[in-house]
Every structure is written in structure tokens, then in C-alpha cells.
Amino acid sequence: xxxxxKDYPSVVEIPVAWGxxxxxxxxxxxxxxRYFETGRVAYxxxxxxxxxMEKTGIGPILGSISCxxxxxxxYPDTVSVGVKIAKIESDRLIVHHRVVSHKLQRVAAEGExxxxxxxxxxxxxxxxxxxxxxxxxxxxxxxxx
Amino acid sequence: xxxxxKDYPSVVEIPVAWGxxxxxxxxxxxxxxRYFETGRVAYxxxxxxxxxMEKTGIGPILGSISCxxxxxxxYPDTVSVGVKIAKIESDRLIVHHRVVSHKLQRVAAEGExxxxxxxxxxxxxxxxxxxxxxxxxxxxxxxxx
Amino acid sequence: xxxxxKDYPSVVEIPVAWGxxxxxxxxxxxxxxRYFETGRVAYxxxxxxxxxMEKTGIGPILGSISCxxxxxxxYPDTVSVGVKIAKIESDRLIVHHRVVSHKLQRVAAEGExxxxxxxxxxxxxxxxxxxxxxxxxxxxxxxxx
Amino acid sequence: xxxxxKDYPSVVEIPVAWGxxxxxxxxxxxxxxRYFETGRVAYxxxxxxxxxMEKTGIGPILGSISCxxxxxxxYPDTVSVGVKIAKIESDRLIVHHRVVSHKLQRVAAEGExxxxxxxxxxxxxxxxxxxxxxxxxxxxxxxxx
Numbered sequence: 001x002x003x004x005x006k007d008y009p010s011v012v013e014i015p016v017a018w019g020x021x022x023x024x025x026x027x028x029x030x031x032x033x034r035y036f037e038t039g040r041v042a043y044x045x046x047x048x049x050x051x052x053m054e055k056t057g058i059g060p061i062l063g064s065i066s067c068x069x070x071x072x073x074x075y076p077d078t079v080s081v082g083v084k085i086a087k088i089e090s091d092r093l094i095v096h097h098r099v100v101s102h103k104l105q106r107v108a109a110e111g112e113x114x115x116x117x118x119x120x121x122x123x124x125x126x127x128x129x130x131x132x133x134x135x136x137x138x139x140x141x142x143x144x145x
Numbered sequence: 146x147x148x149x150x151k152d153y154p155s156v157v158e159i160p161v162a163w164g165x166x167x168x169x170x171x172x173x174x175x176x177x178x179r180y181f182e183t184g185r186v187a188y189x190x191x192x193x194x195x196x197x198m199e200k201t202g203i204g205p206i207l208g209s210i211s212c213x214x215x216x217x218x219x220y221p222d223t224v225s226v227g228v229k230i231a232k233i234e235s236d237r238l239i240v241h242h243r244v245v246s247h248k249l250q251r252v253a254a255e256g257e258x259x260x261x262x263x264x265x266x267x268x269x270x271x272x273x274x275x276x277x278x279x280x281x282x283x284x285x286x287x288x289x290x
Numbered sequence: 291x292x293x294x295x296k297d298y299p300s301v302v303e304i305p306v307a308w309g310x311x312x313x314x315x316x317x318x319x320x321x322x323x324r325y326f327e328t329g330r331v332a333y334x335x336x337x338x339x340x341x342x343m344e345k346t347g348i349g350p351i352l353g354s355i356s357c358x359x360x361x362x363x364x365y366p367d368t369v370s371v372g373v374k375i376a377k378i379e380s381d382r383l384i385v386h387h388r389v390v391s392h393k394l395q396r397v398a399a400e401g402e403x404x405x406x407x408x409x410x411x412x413x414x415x416x417x418x419x420x421x422x423x424x425x426x427x428x429x430x431x432x433x434x435x
Numbered sequence: 436x437x438x439x440x441k442d443y444p445s446v447v448e449i450p451v452a453w454g455x456x457x458x459x460x461x462x463x464x465x466x467x468x469r470y471f472e473t474g475r476v477a478y479x480x481x482x483x484x485x486x487x488m489e490k491t492g493i494g495p496i497l498g499s500i501s502c503x504x505x506x507x508x509x510y511p512d513t514v515s516v517g518v519k520i521a522k523i524e525s526d527r528l529i530v531h532h533r534v535v536s537h538k539l540q541r542v543a544a545e546g547e548x549x550x551x552x553x554x555x556x557x558x559x560x561x562x563x564x565x566x567x568x569x570x571x572x573x574x575x576x577x578x579x580x
Contacts, residue, residue, distance in 0.1 A: 018476040066356035163331040211501035
């Protein structure tokens with residue numbers, strides 16, 4: 001399972017909630033998007049992106065998300081959610097998410113998000129701050145060391 | 146069905162979401178608490194409690210909630226959520242919620258919440274503002290007219 | 291607003307729940323995926339796809355979903371969720387979803403899902419049943435009449 | 436913190452999801468009811484109540500739930516959810532739930548549920564099975580040893 005997440009510098013573990021299974025008896029499709037978000041926010045915490053936002057008014061906004069469902073997850077299980085930033089563009093980050101089931105020992109879902117950098121004070125897109133860019137490069141580089 | 150909600154001055158309709166059924170094939174117990182909240186907030190909108198809060202820093206905080214489950218709801222269905230304020234105490238409101246299933250034509254759940262009035266600026270409980278008290282009396286009285 | 295949904299043969303209305311806004315004070319990104327699902331299931335009801343599944347064991351499974359966020363929705367509001375089936379492939383349906391905010395009078399989100407037709411009894415993909423294909427063509431054709 | 440949960444034979448840890456905070460910037464009241472459920476189902480797993488249900492058709496149904504909110508939880512945090520069965524009545528279990536915040540080192544919420552034992556095959560209440568009663572006594576006794 002380690003192998004499935006070795007390219008992901010940030011990984012969080014989430015226990016599957018019984019109540020998040022739907023009438024088809026497996027975790028509802030919507031819940032994976034929540035798993036993605038939880039993983040993504042944990043990565044942003046490591047970048048101190050939320051702290052940066054409070055100081056400057058410049059922060060993330062989700063532009064789009066996609067998810068490919070690979071294997072149904074059922075309770076009881078725990079998932080590991082890996083997140084990596086695959087690309088830094090001028091005003092946005094391309095973020096990869098991967099959900100791995102501990103019980104199945106395989107990828108349950110994966111998907112890509114586009115996170116736009118937004119200047120909430122001036123209400124327009126902003127460049128990815130240099131400070132954040134460097135932290136991302138450290139995070140992503142660390143993984144390859 | 147009208148009869149089941151005739152004592153409730155505020156009623157909202159919510160379509161049941163298929164994805165909110167759980168592995169037991171009926172709406173998950175947690176969702177009823179969301180129905181209660183949605184009904185309660187609609188009542189508070191009619192009191193302009195949120196507007197009052199923005200102006201004064203004095204607003205509602207949920208102290209406790211209870212729910213008795215009476216009949217399982219299944220998709221497809223629509224529920225009507227009735228809310229009434231059963232009692233105004235010095236620093237709190239006693240709120241009754243009732244969820245009625247259109248398909249079953251009966252009460253699916255009901256419960257009581259205690260909403261404490263809180264002064265967010267001074268971080269302590271506050272008296273129920275006179276202005277709000279009068280609006281509640283109008284709402285609750287209107288129903289009896 | 292009618293214009294924004296004129297290509298969508300199935301449209302459902304959903305009131306926005308206050309409690310589904312997140313700490314950024316607008317409806318959380320995950321909730322739009324639930325809106326998509328609710329709209330999609332309503333379309334499937336019109337196809338009697340769930341009834342077909344009970345009879346034959348052949349039913350839908352979500353292969354992937356995507357969502358582009360266009361405008362943030364806030365409480366109070368109501369959204370209309372339009373769904374159309376843009377393409378019928380041998381063993382899958384390409385489904386378009388569009389969420390329109392009544393308050394903003396514009397598209398809040400849209401996205402595409404791939405729904406695979408699955409034979410749950412034999413645990414493998416199946417062809418889109420002719421019966422279902424005809425109903426889809428009726429639904430989609432009706433819109434153009 | 437250990438002390439706060441020493442009377443609870445079953446405890447699960449759940450990381451707080453950022454997206455489950457609401458517009459008031461703390462975990463939405465509804466989410467605590469999900470925490471309760473997750474803790475309760477974990478206890479039932481230890482009783483093998485779900486296995487018993489598959490074999491006999493006799494299983495749990497939630498009759499009522501209550502929650503007192505004591506301290507607001509915010510992301511990032513982890514909660515421990517303790518569950519104990521306070522009383523075994525002829526056809527029901529009285530279940531206590533307690534949610535402890537790791538960050539606050541105090542009780543964030545607690546509440547009581549009534550779980551009715553239901554014979555799903557004959558569609559009526561049933562006595563708490565002896566087998567289950569003994570397992571509960573072991574669980575609850577173990578804690579006192």
C-alpha cells in the first residue's frame with residue numbers, strides 16, 4: 001500500500017463512517033469528494049496557506065474537481081488520502097488526489113482539482129505567491145529525495 | 146397532513162435526497178437533525194435574527210437537540226419541517242421541530258432544541274432581545290388567529 | 291433562468307440548506323456533487339432505471355464525475371438542477387449536470403458524469419438495455435420538439 | 436483526557452474534517468450526531484450485533500437521540516468518541532455517547548440514544564438476545580476490572 005502513495009508528499013488517514021454508505025451498501029460517491037477536500041486542506045496546512053490568507057487576503061478557491069471511482073469502499077475500513085501538487089501555473093495549482101482503501105489494499109478513487117489563487121480583498125485572481133511556491137517545491141522535492 | 150402541522154407557524158418543504166439514505170435503505174438518522182436545522186434557520190430568518198446578530202453581535206447558539214424517530218423516510222419523498230417556539234425563557238428559546246413525510250402522511254420525527262441567546266462580542270449569554278420576543282409572539286400568535 | 295435549463299429534459303428544485311455552507315460562508319464544494327446526484331437519480335426515476343434494476347439485476351454505477359464551479363451559492367437560495375444524457379455509448383451513458391442559482395440567475399456549477407451499466411448478478415459491465423435507450427431518446431427528443 | 440473516557444468501553448478516534456465546519460466557523464451541530472453514530476456502530480461491531488442480525492433478522496433500530504453541546508470544535512482537531520451501554524431494558528438499550536476534543540482536552544458534546552431491538556423478519560420489537568446481553572456485560576464489566 002505504501003507504494004500506492006509513494007508519490008504523494010501529504011497523506012492523511014480517515015476512518016470510514018458506517019453512515020456514509022448509501023442504499024447500494026457502499027460509501028456514497030459524494031463522500032470521496034469530501035475525502036479529497038480533507039486531504040487537500042491538510043496539504044494546505046503544511047504550506048501554511050490558510051495563515052498566509054489571513055495575513056494577505058490571498059487564498060485558494062476551488063475551480064474544478066474530478067473523480068474516477070475505481071473500487072467501492074465499505075464499512076469497516078480506513079482510507080489513506082494522498083495529495084500532491086502536480087503543477088504550479090501562474091495563478092493556479094493542479095492538485096492530484098488518491099484515495100487508497102486499507103482493506104482492499106488498492107486505489108479506490110483518484111481525481112484532479114484546479115485550485116485558483118484568489119485575492120479576496122480585491123476580488124480577482126492572483127499570482128501564486130513566491131513563498132507558497134517555494135514551500136510546494138520543498139514538499140514535492142522532499143518526496144523524491 | 147395540514148393538521149399535523151397546524152400548530153407550527155413556520156414550515157419548509159425539503160425534497161428527500163436519494164444519497165441521504167444509508168445502508169438500511171432509509172434516510173439516515175443524522176439527516177433529520179439537518180432537517181430540524183433547516184426548519185429552525187427558516188424561522189430565524191422570519192424573525193430577522195441573523196440580521197439582528199450582524200447589527201448587535203447577539204445571536205443564537207444551539208445548546209441541545211433531541212429527536213424521536215417515528216417512521217422511516219425513503220426516497221422518493223418530500224418532507225415538511227414545521228418549527229414553533231414553545232417557550233421563551235430569560236436567555237433561551239425552547240424550539241419544537243416536526244418532520245412530516247408527504248408519502249406516509251404522518252410524522253416521521255420530532256424533537257426539541259434549546260437555543261441559547263449569546264452575546265458573541267462579550268462572549269456570554271444574553272437576554273432574549275425585546276424586539277425578537279415580540280416577533281416570536283406575533284409569529285406564534287398568528288397561528289392561533 | 292428558463293433559458294439556462296432549456297436543453298435539460300429533467301430538472302429538480304432543491305432549497306439550499308444553511309448548514310451546508312462551510313467556513314468560507316458559501317455552499318461547500320462537496321454539496322454540488324450531491325446536487326448532481328439528486329438530479330441524476332430523478333432522471334433515472336423517469337427512465338424507471340431503478341425498477342428495471344430490481345427486475346433484471348442490471349443497473350447504473352457511477353464511473354466518474356467532474357464539476358466546474360462557476361459562482362458561489364449562499365443561503366438563502368434555491369437551486370435548479372438540470373440533467374441531460376448527452377451520449378449513449380455501448381455500455382455507458384454520458385450525463386451532463388447543471389446547477390442554476392435562483393438568486394444569482396446564473397449557472398453555479400456544471401459537470402459531466404460517466405454512468406456505466408452494470409450487471410450486478412454476473413458482476414460485469416452490460417450493454418445499455420434497448421428499453422432504457424428508447425426512453426432516453428424520448429426524454430431527450432421531447433426537449434427538442 | 437483519558438479520564439474523560441475511562442467509563443467508556445468503546446472509543447474511536449475521528450479526525451475533524453475542515454469541510455464539516457459551517458458558516459459559524461465551527462463543526463456543524465449535525466456532525467456530532469454522526470460522531471455518535473460512528474462510535475455506536477463501532478461498539479455494535481464489538482458485540483457482533485450486525486453479524487447476529489444477518490443470521491437472525493434481529494437487529495438495532497434507533498428510537499431516539501439527544502445531544503448537549505458543551506464546547507465548539509474547530510479544524511484542525513481530532514475527536515475521541517466514547518460509547519457505553521448504560522442500561523439494558525427488555526427490548527432496548529440505553530446508550531451514552533461522549534465526544535472529547537483532543538485540542539481542547541474537554542468534552543465537546545454528549546448525549547443519549549435509545550436503541551430498540553427489532554425483529555426485521557416479523558416487523559416487531561424483540562427482546563434483547565441473551566447472547567448480546569452477555570457480550571455487553573463483558574464489555575461494560577471489563578471497563579471496571
